[in-house]
Amino acid sequence: MSDFTNDLSRGKIGENKLDxxxxxxxxxxxxxxxxxxxxxxDRIFTRKSDGKKLTVEYKTDYMTLQTGNLFLEEDVFTYTSQNHKPGWIYHSQADIIIYFIEPIILVMRREPLLAFFHKYYNDYRTVKTKNDVNEASGLLVPYFDIRDNKDITIKVYTMGK
Known part of the structure; x- marks a missing residue:
């Protein structure tokens, strides 16, 4: 079981690096x-070249390099309130999802990722993750399955290059 405060802190470090x-x-x-x-x-990006605004959800993931999988969170149960709420795959209203798998950065539009989630839901394993505050469930999807899907365009960057 992970520690929520530590996870949040690591996420904030990732957010700063992405900014x-x-x-x-x-x-x-x-x-x-x-x-x-x-x-x-998490962010509103305004493109300097033309002023176009995009809403952005950052996802910092420390397991993908080890497992090769992305976690698409569909449900979160909070222990203190005893409530379920939709995970980010359903809840996010972001235009863009940016996965930070240090040093790799994946940038993709949310809508095609959500369509992928619905279309291939039964093809992947649902797993649960826990920390001291909540429990989340979601799909464990090999990164290459998302990267190679013809309906999802991903821009890949490497930090430091």
Whole structure:
């Protein structure tokens, strides 16, 4: 079982690294915690070249390099409130999902990823992850299955290059 505070701290470190990586092309605005909770995105990117705005959800993942899988979270159960809520795959209203698998950065549109999730739901294993605050369930999907899917366009960056 992982520690929520540690997971959150590691996520914040990832967010800072991503902000620094993308700030040459975008003005980056961190949203309020209320917006993050209500709308399921972390940032608003405004492209410097033309002013186009995009909402962005950051996902920092420390297991993908070891397992080769991405975790698409569909449900979260919080121990203290005893409530279930939709995981980010359903809840997020972001235009873009950015997975940070240090040093790799994957950038993809949310809608095709959600369509993939629905279309191939029964083809993958559902797993649970736990920490001291909540329990999440979701699909464990090999990264290559998403990367190679013709309906999902992924831009891949390597930090430091």
């Amino acid at each position: 620094n990586f993308f700030n040459s092309k975008y003005y980056i605005e961190a949203v309020s915690i209320d917006t993050e909770i209500d709308c399921g995105y």
